[in-house]
Amino acid sequence: MSAPQPLDYMAIDVDNHYYEPLDALTRHLPKEFRSRGVQMLTDGKRTYAVFGGVINHFIPNPTFDPIIEPGCLDLLFRGEIPEGVDPASLMKVDRLADHPEYQNRDARVKILDRQNLETVFMLPTFACGVEEGLKHDIPATMASVHAFNLWLDEDWGFDRPDHRIIAAPIISLADPQQAVEEVEFVLGRGAKLVCVRPAPVPGEVRPRSLGDPVHDPVWARLAEAGVPVVFHLSDSGYMAIPALWGGSGVFKGFGKRDPLDMVIMDDRAIHDTIASMIVHQVFTRHPKLKVVSIENGSYFVYRLIKRLRKSANNAPYHYKEDPVEQLRNNVWIAPYYEDDVKLLADTIGVDKILFGSDWPHGEGLADPTSFTADIPQFPEFSYEDTRMVMRDNALTLLGVDVTAGAGR
Template sequence: MIMANLSYKAIDVDNHYYEPLDAFTRHLDKKFKRRGVQMVSDGKHTLAIIGDRVNRFIPNPTFDPIIVPGCLDLLFRGAVPEGVDPASLMKVERLEKHPEYQNRDARITVMDTQGIEMVLMLPTFACGVEEALKRDIEATMASLHAFNLWLDEDWGFDRPDHRIIAAPVISLADPEKALEEVEFVLARGAKLVLVRPAPVPGVVKPRSLGDPVHDPIWARLAEAGVPVGFHLSDSGYLQLAAMWGGKSTFEPFGSKPDPLDQILVDDRAIHDTMASMIVHGVFTRHPRLKVVSIENGSYFVYRLIKRLKKAANNHPHLFPEDPVEQLRNNVWIAPYYEDDLSALADVIGVDKIVFGSDWPHGEGLEDPLSFTDELVGFSDEDIRKIMRDNALNLLGVKVASAA
């Protein structure tokens, strides 16, 4: 592995674990056994049943075999050579070869070889659970609480060494329970919480993230200085693709993708999520709240700015604060490495860009620090901000040394 020649260790805001089969069941209240996540095996295959339906968000929830980190790089850069079947880029290996995918101590050993000081550790399978359970809010809240117990037990929300910060998952579907869960994870040292970039499921109808009923949650997180992460998830947006004859279920590793699905959905969920936070006044009411978009790319930022400007121009009385400035002040962005990073810095400021590798996913970077190859034209000072300092500012975490 060839590491970038940095005089400091980087902080990667987009690292992932692969959940064991009992991540949602180890601590689940028994009365939700049939309503939450179940793993069912016929001896040859293991299927995830969520609620009462087979869920294929992750086709093989055993993660064995598992995709090789970075093997889909050419696909996501749009650089697959002519005549090469994109499916041939997919490479897999046995999970047993990589204890670092499921073990904290093994992961830290690998981080040391990668030149990484700290990572934000994020889910893989769990990114599809809230959508699958959205019609059963009680089971949603119980399942995510059980998951957070597992997460703290196996990875730790945060420990004194600050090497791995594992982000608990919060659903706002039941606002009172959500606040209880926020208090629970904060008491256990959480430094970041994940909220799905999607409309909030409700008993009667969905709600905006900016609905005032969620204000106690945002207020508590702002008070604690704990940011909200919006990571790519099943946001339910394939219902839009289904209106055009496409799939209505999220299958990110499906064998026959329809390009129209991607064009219709793409980054709409994070665009709409940020719009709801800004337009419905979350940052006006809670100006100290910090949020970060992770693994959603950055091209939504330009469309969002254009639309925010137009809405504020048409309805100035509805915007007591400049909505574009709120985006620039309260939101950090972890862009895709293949994005135009200089253009992003021009519109949102270099201080709000954070480095994320998506390691060890196949669509991420094989070598996390190769992200610096994309920072051509940035000064050494700005590269350090992106690769390290901006993440520390986001998290409000102090570490002993940059060396």
């Protein structure tokens, strides 16, 4: 890692987060679903999230008070903790009341000015665990997602005229017809991107692939609108895999975990998600569909390419197009800051790499644009290459013509 590179332009951060208030999923939830959807129950001083009558541990403290300081776990995620230092000692917390920017749009815009960020993609924190928690009740899932999207547009805005914050509504595919209706609803409200969980789609009988043709109306509408699909790290139900090896099977966003969990699970969900989209021919049927992987790292890309090549070699009759080229053409990647950005550029092209800081999460960057310290410098990366990663590629993803000098 070198020193951060100063920017003579404002960057676009594709991985920013809010911390949801306690009523984010209940403010607009119909009465008939209140006992089936998300409930917040307080027992003394502690508040619990209850999904469909069951306490959920995805976010152990859904009040987010106290809340972890942005970037305080940097050394942990870089694997650079000094010898003898307890990893738990890196954890630092603040009072939520001292940081209105975590839950208030106007306060957040002021922070963006200080961070030299023109635009951010605003993504969920707590809501990334809701679909898994409600997957056994599809009507409650769809009602809860719609209620969440109403809250999101109300508090943050899918895309307001200043274009500073682009909030991504959630689309659940669990009910295919209602998924189409939700897509139409959010597009009608001005959504510029949507968030889909990187996971098998829950079904009444059995799970479905994201590439099942029953979901084609959703992909077709998003492709037609030029609205990208964000696959962000979520509770994808993959804790069932380490559970086969004696693990608890419960996804916990914070706290100590069996190290075997991550060794076994790691980035399998995003690997399988992109594989399902390619192998089950989503991009063949919808060649204009744009997909972006955020907060899943980039090392899954190399394993996926190897397996796609082998699959195409073993079953050439299945593939109408080169699956590796579809990955390079239709998929954008926001790597972790500690990833090898040069290797990723050599593999998929620098034009498919996005900058994301994960701010204000503790495992992200305290200063978002310090991401440039992890981008190779000239001659490996030119000024233009770095600008593509830090800004222009995000504009291209959104359909803005950067070659014409257009801006947000």
